[in-house]
Amino acid sequence: MENLQLHITINPELYTKDPESSELGQKIVSTSIAMINSLGFEAFTFRKLGVQIGSNESSIYRYFESKHALLVYLINWYWSWIEYKLVFETANITIAQDKLTKAITLLTEEVEEDNSFTFINEVLLNKIIISESAKAYHTKDIDKENEKGFYKTYKRVVQRVSDIVLEINPSFEFPHMLVSTIIEGAHHQRFFSKHLPSLTDVEEGKNNIVRFYSDLVLKAIVS
Amino acid sequence: MENLQLHITINPELYTKDPESSELGQKIVSTSIAMINSLGFEAFTFRKLGVQIGSNESSIYRYFESKHALLVYLINWYWSWIEYKLVFETANITIAQDKLTKAITLLTEEVEEDNSFTFINEVLLNKIIISESAKAYHTKDIDKENEKGFYKTYKRVVQRVSDIVLEINPSFEFPHMLVSTIIEGAHHQRFFSKHLPSLTDVEEGKNNIVRFYSDLVLKAIVS
């Protein structure tokens, strides 16, 4: 992908102080992505992050009120990025079938770095989405947070792809279930392929995840 | 389901002292299921459990070395129970197609109480599986724990259903992906329908989750 130096705007409810507004904020985001990956979300703490970036714990709290809030921010950044890619990659395609194939590929393929966004490593962020995002929404506060729009970007991606499905088959009953199933499913498969391979049929270099879900969707929506 | 007073045997690696061997142990299991449901796994602690059952925190540690270990125990109990139901409900059915339909229904339908197992509330346990099981395996210790057999029962269920899929279509390439996708997918849909309904197409009393996944599987495996 080209180096466009784009900017993704994040809902201000998702931070206390905009991390993109300062060098420290950007370091918080980029380093937290690396550390959540290496330590796992449980063992990751603002104290450790502070030590790593040579800054103070209390300064980090000025950007995010908790590590949960930081995780929600990262998840939203990711889905805004995916939404941008979705719109970009399906632009000017008139045949709905082709749009859908592009969309499924985007949602199920392995993520590659996007140099249009300097301080975020999309490959590592994708790993966080796969391993940690369930921890963000499987909380007792989900309904309150949902009302505040914490999961809006994810829902918007599902809606966009559902719309493509309905373009192909307007009477298909379950477009949202289909799309959320393949998104979550593909993430599970990538996790399982590394840690619980007997739950998958992944083979090196054969692109089975994309093939499986593409085929699944196309068969599902034929009437 | 009949009241058979059955017993599910759990791998001894999953507890320090068998909770079924004493009244305290059974109370730990049954009360923890209720409390994890009401508090969520994060806010649930052995101290609170001790207070609730009128016992001491240190006594609980004699049965489970951590609350994570308890969660893994519960997950294994659940999947052993599902495996038993799967074998029971598909016994004596010769037509593979019918076996598969039964299996998918079992894996995607809403769970009902099973009075064959006195001190476990399967309805609540199912809710724990839906909301908390990702937290059990999305840890840094997954590979070590997988080696110790912590996820064996789940994998066995997936394998059994995959075998039925292969009976119907021996050349189907992705039976494990298909089965794990529908299991995880159905759980997600039940969670989403309560908290993020725009990600689903669930309608009251229309059994859409079972219908969607049954249809998805049947269409996927036709060659």
Added chain:
DNA sequence: ACATATTAATAGTATTACTATCATATATTT
């Protein structure tokens, strides 16, 4: 009645996830 196993009570530890306060450095305005 006595040994043994089980459970309870109490205390203690390192760490976490913060909050609060105050000092200092840096940037902006006048």
Added chain:
DNA sequence: AAATATATGATAGTAATACTATTAATATGT
């Protein structure tokens, strides 16, 4: 250049968590 505002840093403190260790009390089996 001085005054002011803003951002960051340093330090300390708190309640709770997830345990461990030790000792005492109680129940059970022979």
